[in-house]
Amino acid sequence: MLVKKEDSNGIWVFAELCGGSVRKVSFELLGAARRLADAQSEKLAAVILAGDGGASEIPEEAIAFGADEVYVVEGPGYETYNTEAYCCAIATLAEKYRPSAIIIGATDLGRDLAPRLAARLRTGLTADCIDMAYNSETANIDWICPAFGGKLIVTISCPDSRPQMGTVRQGMYDLPRRSDARRGRIIAEPIPASPESSLVRVLDTVVSAAEGPDLESAQVIVAGGHGMGSAENFEKLYRLAELLGGKVAASRAPVEFGWIDEGCMIGHSGKSVSTKLYIALGISGTIQHVAGVKSDLIIAVNKDRNAPIFDIADISVVGDANEFVSALVARLEK
Amino acid sequence: MNILVCVKQVPDTMEVKIDEENNRLIRDGVPYTVNPFDSNAVELAVRMKERYGACVTVLSMGPVQASESLRECLAVGADDAFLISGREFGGSDTLATSRVLSEGIKKIAANKGIGAFDLILCGRQSSDSDTAQVGPETAEFLAIPQVTYATDIEKTDAGFIVTQAADGRINRLSVTAPCLVTIGKIAGFPRYSNMMSKIASMSAAVPVLSAEDLPAVNPETVGLLGSPTKMTGMQAPKKMKSGEILDGGMGEIIPRVAEILADQGFI
Amino acid sequence: MGYILSEESQKLVAMVRDFCDKEIVKQCKEFDISGAFPAEIMKKCNEMQLNLIELPKKYGGPGLDWITIAAIYEELGRADAGVASTLATNTMLMKVLFKFGTEEQAANYCELLKRGGYSTFALTEAQAGSDAANTLTVADKDGDDYVLNGAKAFASNGGIADVHGIFALTDKTAGTKGLTAFLVEKERAGMKVGQEENKMGIRLSNTTSLFLENVRVPASNVIGQEGKGFSMAMQTLDAQRIVTAAITIGIAQRGLEEAAAYAKQRVTFGQPINRNQAVQFMLADMDIKIETARQMIVHAFTLLQNGTRCTREASIAKCYTADIAMEVATDAVQIVGGYGYSRDYPVEKLMRDAKVFQILEGTNQIQRMIIGGQFLR
Numbered sequence: 003m004l005v006k007k008e009d010s011n012g013i014w015v016f017a018e019l020c021g022g023s024v025r026k027v028s029f030e031l032l033g034a035a036r037r038l039a040d041a042q043s044e045k046l047a048a049v050i051l052a053g054d055g056g057a058s059e060i061p062e063e064a065i066a067f068g069a070d071e072v073y074v075v076e077g078p079g080y081e082t083y084n085t086e087a088y089c090c091a092i093a094t095l096a097e098k099y100r101p102s103a104i105i106i107g108a109t110d111l112g113r114d115l116a117p118r119l120a121a122r123l124r125t126g127l128t129a130d131c132i133d134m135a136y137n138s139e140t141a142n143i144d145w146i147c148p149a150f151g152g153k154l155i156v157t158i159s160c161p162d163s164r165p166q167m168g169t170v171r172q173g174m175y176d177l178p179r180r181s182d183a184r185r186g187r188i189i190a191e192p193i194p195a196s197p198e199s200s201l202v203r204v205l206d207t208v209v210s211a212a213e214g215p216d217l218e219s220a221q222v223i224v225a226g227g228h229g230m231g232s233a234e235n236f237e238k239l240y241r242l243a244e245l246l247g248g249k250v251a252a253s254r255a256p257v258e259f260g261w262i263d264e265g266c267m268i269g270h271s272g273k274s275v276s277t278k279l280y281i282a283l284g285i286s287g288t289i290q291h292v293a294g295v296k297s298d299l300i301i302a303v304n305k306d307r308n309a310p311i312f313d314i315a316d317i318s319v320v321g322d323a324n325e326f327v328s329a330l331v332a333r334l335e336k
Numbered sequence: 337m338n339i340l341v342c343v344k345q346v347p348d349t350m351e352v353k354i355d356e357e358n359n360r361l362i363r364d365g366v367p368y369t370v371n372p373f374d375s376n377a378v379e380l381a382v383r384m385k386e387r388y389g390a391c392v393t394v395l396s397m398g399p400v401q402a403s404e405s406l407r408e409c410l411a412v413g414a415d416d417a418f419l420i421s422g423r424e425f426g427g428s429d430t431l432a433t434s435r436v437l438s439e440g441i442k443k444i445a446a447n448k449g450i451g452a453f454d455l456i457l458c459g460r461q462s463s464d465s466d467t468a469q470v471g472p473e474t475a476e477f478l479a480i481p482q483v484t485y486a487t488d489i490e491k492t493d494a495g496f497i498v499t500q501a502a503d504g505r506i507n508r509l510s511v512t513a514p515c516l517v518t519i520g521k522i523a524g525f526p527r528y529s530n531m532m533s534k535i536a537s538m539s540a541a542v543p544v545l546s547a548e549d550l551p552a553v554n555p556e557t558v559g560l561l562g563s564p565t566k567m568t569g570m571q572a573p574k575k576m577k578s579g580e581i582l583d584g585g586m587g588e589i590i591p592r593v594a595e596i597l598a599d600q601g602f603i
Numbered sequence: 604m605g606y607i608l609s610e611e612s613q614k615l616v617a618m619v620r621d622f623c624d625k626e627i628v629k630q631c632k633e634f635d636i637s638g639a640f641p642a643e644i645m646k647k648c649n650e651m652q653l654n655l656i657e658l659p660k661k662y663g664g665p666g667l668d669w670i671t672i673a674a675i676y677e678e679l680g681r682a683d684a685g686v687a688s689t690l691a692t693n694t695m696l697m698k699v700l701f702k703f704g705t706e707e708q709a710a711n712y713c714e715l716l717k718r719g720g721y722s723t724f725a726l727t728e729a730q731a732g733s734d735a736a737n738t739l740t741v742a743d744k745d746g747d748d749y750v751l752n753g754a755k756a757f758a759s760n761g762g763i764a765d766v767h768g769i770f771a772l773t774d775k776t777a778g779t780k781g782l783t784a785f786l787v788e789k790e791r792a793g794m795k796v797g798q799e800e801n802k803m804g805i806r807l808s809n810t811t812s813l814f815l816e817n818v819r820v821p822a823s824n825v826i827g828q829e830g831k832g833f834s835m836a837m838q839t840l841d842a843q844r845i846v847t848a849a850i851t852i853g854i855a856q857r858g859l860e861e862a863a864a865y866a867k868q869r870v871t872f873g874q875p876i877n878r879n880q881a882v883q884f885m886l887a888d889m890d891i892k893i894e895t896a897r898q899m900i901v902h903a904f905t906l907l908q909n910g911t912r913c914t915r916e917a918s919i920a921k922c923y924t925a926d927i928a929m930e931v932a933t934d935a936v937q938i939v940g941g942y943g944y945s946r947d948y949p950v951e952k953l954m955r956d957a958k959v960f961q962i963l964e965g966t967n968q969i970q971r972m973i974i975g976g977q978f979l980r
Contacts, residue, residue, distance in 0.1 A: 020503075085472075085483075109503065110484075110503045111502070113469075114485075116469075117430065117471070118472040118473070118475065121472065121473035121477060122476055124564075126564030126565035127430065127467075127469055127565070129465075130467070144568065144569075150352050150361065150464055153352055153354055153361075153572075154361065154570055156567050156569065156570050157568045157569030158566065159566055160565050160566075162564065201481040201515070202482075202510070202512075202515075205509060207507045209504060209505055209506075210504055210505055245603070246603065278600075299596075299600055300579075312581075315579050316579040317582065317596060318579055318580065319582045319583070319589055321585075321589065325586055329589075329590045330593060333590050334603060527650075528618075528622055528647075528650070529618065530650060531615065531653070531655060531656065532652055532655075532665055534618055535615070538611050
């Protein structure tokens with residue numbers, strides 16, 4: 003079904019559930035989408051899919067984080083994620099209400115669901131955005147995303163078909179301020195799960211060992227790169243992290259050298275983190291790495307004065323990362 | 337069993353440079369390769385062929401030079417290759433590309449007289465645009481179930497058991513055939529072609545499907561004009577800040593860093 | 604690169620180079636230090652069918668021309684001369700069998716190669732290297748069999764071979780004209796492998812002594828005719844010497860590449876050292892020598908390809924290439940300086956690897972005897 007621009011209204015954010023609660027990224031996107039909705043004078047809605055009674059207090063929470071309306075689809079077949087069931091339910095809602103945009107977190111689930119949904123709605127989708135903005139000249143959303151491994155930042159728009167769709171990375175926006183005084187409308191939509199959803203069944207599921215530590219929620223990260231020089235030197239980072247109450251992570255090189263597990267890699271092909279303090283040691287700062295770093299304070303140490311990591315650093319230390327770590331550890335241990 | 341693998345020829349992203357004058361990609365002299373995740377998909381298909389017996393077809397959409405990448409797939413064990421190529425298709429976004437691919441897949445299956453491919457594989461995402469959209473969108477156009485982020489596939493009587501690594505979990509999913517699976521990391525590495533298969537692949541035929549061969553594709557829904565998304569801007573990543581620079585000896589640097597850490601409450 | 608190749612051949616060479624860069628260049632260091640046999644690397648080479656590069660189409664091989672073969676051996680030599688030598692050694696017995704063996708012997712050998720098997724070509728003895736007439740290994744006729752006794756030295760692939768090409772005297776009075784070549788399977792009773800040589804270079808190749816104690820083989824294991832062993836070996840050596848030269852040029856080319864890359868990034872007195880004419884001229888001279896040697900190889904292989912006798916040209920190519928590879932490797936170490944002398948950098952290995960090519964397959968002194976000998980006639 004093709005929906006024309008003038009026939010559409012409302013910005014939707016898919017509220018992704020994980021273990022009964024909403025993922026942080028969905029709330030971040032509610033905050034960002036609130037600004038888009040205000041800019042184009044449209045309503046902001048959250049879409050929640052859950053098993054019977056599984057939505058519980060979540061609709062109220064979505065309203066507190068900025069939604070004007072919440073569409074709730076509850077019932078058997080939605081307890082756990084199933085591409086066809088979820089796609090079918092959201093497509094049904096979209097055909098009924100004709101939103102102008104659907105925004106989905108660029109999680110693994112989101113990036114499975116969004117393209118299937120976009121194709122079903124025969125509309126355009128922009129992947130893995132790092133920002134979005136309402137373009138008042140064109141009355142479209144500008145979707146900003148990296149291309150060519152982050153060497154370029156491109157702007158994509160979806161001028162004619164609706165809804166405009168995008169998946170947006172976690173950690174690109176701050177969590178909006180929660181206001182339990184906000185009021186909104188909760189709309190229950192009983193949509194039975196698509197019978198075709200039974201073509202794919204989960205047999206079993208286990209937590210992956212390769213996933214590594216939870217860096218996403220760490221407040222302090224001490225990250226090492228090629229410039230640490232050796233596995234032995236790299237080990238010193240654990241002491242520094244301990245002294246600062248943080249976790250150790252790495253750019254790609256140490257993972258490839260086998261100094262640290264892949265689950266600790268930060269960057270475009272690794273994890274995205276959002277910290278209070280990020281210390282980058284001997285990391286050159288390729289765009290692939292920097293894409294995964296968001297921090298209130300970034301201290302970077304590199305021998306090369308022109309290393310791109312200094313472009314994002316608040317404190318740029320030109321010097322040997324290994325020497326720096328030893329000296330700082332000695333100082334902090336005093 | 338008939339397996340079809342969609343592959344994309346991509347520029348080696350490590351070699352791609354940006355012209356800082358006009359923010360354009362410098363593509364001259366950049367080597368092209370098979371998208372790495374697509375290589376994994378081909379490898380997995382060939383392993384399945386060795387294990388269960390299968391005919392592995394590879395399909396790409398792109399300029400005529402993309403037949404080189406298809407030949408690389410033939411050299412590592414694919415049985416036949418097709419290229420969808422034509423000016424009409426240039427500039428297609430993921431939706432338009434998926435539309436064309438799905439029609440191409442139907443056409444190849446019909447020509448082979450096999451009804452439908454039992455299994456269609458795609459790399460999880462391409463290294464140049466990283467969208468991870470063509471797989472699921474193609475599955476939707478073909479109206480078959482999809483599983484993404486697969487690391488391994490086993491054949492069963494009714495379909496497949498797919499091992500999926502997503503969201504920090506390893507899931508085993510059963511899926512009926514026909515279906516589309518996107519492949520991420522796999523155990524081990526894609527094989528090298530050997531001398532004999534490399535030589536054979538160089539003279540192998542790679543039939544080209546043009547717009548005329550795909551009458552089911554509405555020309556208004558493909559190519560630059562038929563794509564719902566448009567690229568409206570391109571820029572090099574910005575320098576974000578210029579912070580405080582410390583470049584004395586460690587004797588000066590460390591006290592200053594300690595001071596900052598203390599100010600911010602980290603120590 | 605100084606080979607004129609078809610597009611197909613260029614792609615094959617590029618494929619080999621890519622494989623070498625990913626699977627040999629970095630991996631070989633560990634084995635260079637330990638001296639252990641790089642079984643995993645060799646397995647991958649065999650899977651790539653790099654053991655079949657000289658195999659004609661008739662035997663299910665790629666049927667490559669000699670210039671393409673040269674370019675591929677250069678790539679292998681550039682990655683690791685030990686690995687290249689292991690592969691090239693296999694082809695010596697193959698060349699003899701193709702030219703002089705029975706159809707069955709040749710076919711069996713091809714099957715062995717395709718299975719990833721190895722062979723030796725054991726002519727050299729402790730007291731008889733270049734001087735083959737001094738061979739002491741004997742083969743006594745006993746009914747339909749031959750019984751072999753003796754010892755062979757510096758047998759390349761000795762410890763890994765499935766079959767040995769053994770040169771033994773069937774007529775002790777006839778000098779080199781009494782030498783006969785035998786196929787001796789490793790399982791034959793009395794066939795023993797001696798200790799592995801702890802070599803200075805090409806440490807990824809396996810070199811051992813061989814001992815034969817009353818090893819009984821049937822007459823069907825004789826290659827060609829009795830008494831023709833030395834002549835067969837000499838006729839095979841022309842091609843083999845050019846192959847060896849192609850491997851050797853790979854060492855030199857690597858040395859040049861390493862030195863040039865280092866000279867570009869190493870800064871002294873405020874500029875990269877390649878801006879210094881002393882260094883620039885060294886690099887230029889290295890390149891001149893390499894390209895000269897490469898064209899000798901191309902020329903000798905062109906003659907061979909056309910069926911023209913090329914003993915002189917093969918000796919010139921082998922001798923000159925080995926000499927300049929040693930010079931180039933030494934200069935590469937000089938340019939990289941203190942680091943060049945360190946085992947952490949790859950150039951000192953090239954120097955060690957290059958040295959043996961002045962010695963094996965007829966020392967460079969023997970080559971000069973062959974080249975100079977024509978003026979005595």
